[in-house]
Amino acid sequence: MATPLEDIIAKAIKDADKSFFNEDYTKQARSVMNALKKAGYEVAPVRPPEGLVEWAKENIPFGRLRPAELITQMYSMMVENVRRFDK
Structure with missing residues (x-):
């Protein structure tokens, strides 16, 4: 069974930034995107982009x-x- 997306995202955020203050949300977001891609997912818009x-x-x-x-x-x-x- 595949790992639930919530677990992939939670682990990526946890692993990306260990600070308690002044979290780097861009770093966390990049980590989430990389984790999703590694797990075989791609974030895509609902409607296809023009072209x-x-x-x-x-x-x-x-x-x-x-x-x-x-x-x-x-x-x-x-x-x-x-x-x-x-x-």
């Missing part, structure tokens, strides 16, 4: 794919590239 859908259309995998395979590949491709267009 991502067009880019994905132009990069659809060629060949015969079952619908589930196509959707899985498209999802992964779009999530992996969301940072390119999220500006």
Whole structure:
């Protein structure tokens, strides 16, 4: 079973900053983002950034794919590239 996201986030914050005063929230946030990425997650907007859908259309995998395979590949491709267009 995968580690719950809350546990990943809590551990990342705990490990990032040991201070009791003047916590470095940017350091904590960076640690959370890195921990999520390491666990196989990506933080992405609910709606695709402008340009991502067009880019994905132009990069659809060629060949015969079952619908589930196509959707899985498209999802992964779009999530992996969301940072390119999220500006």
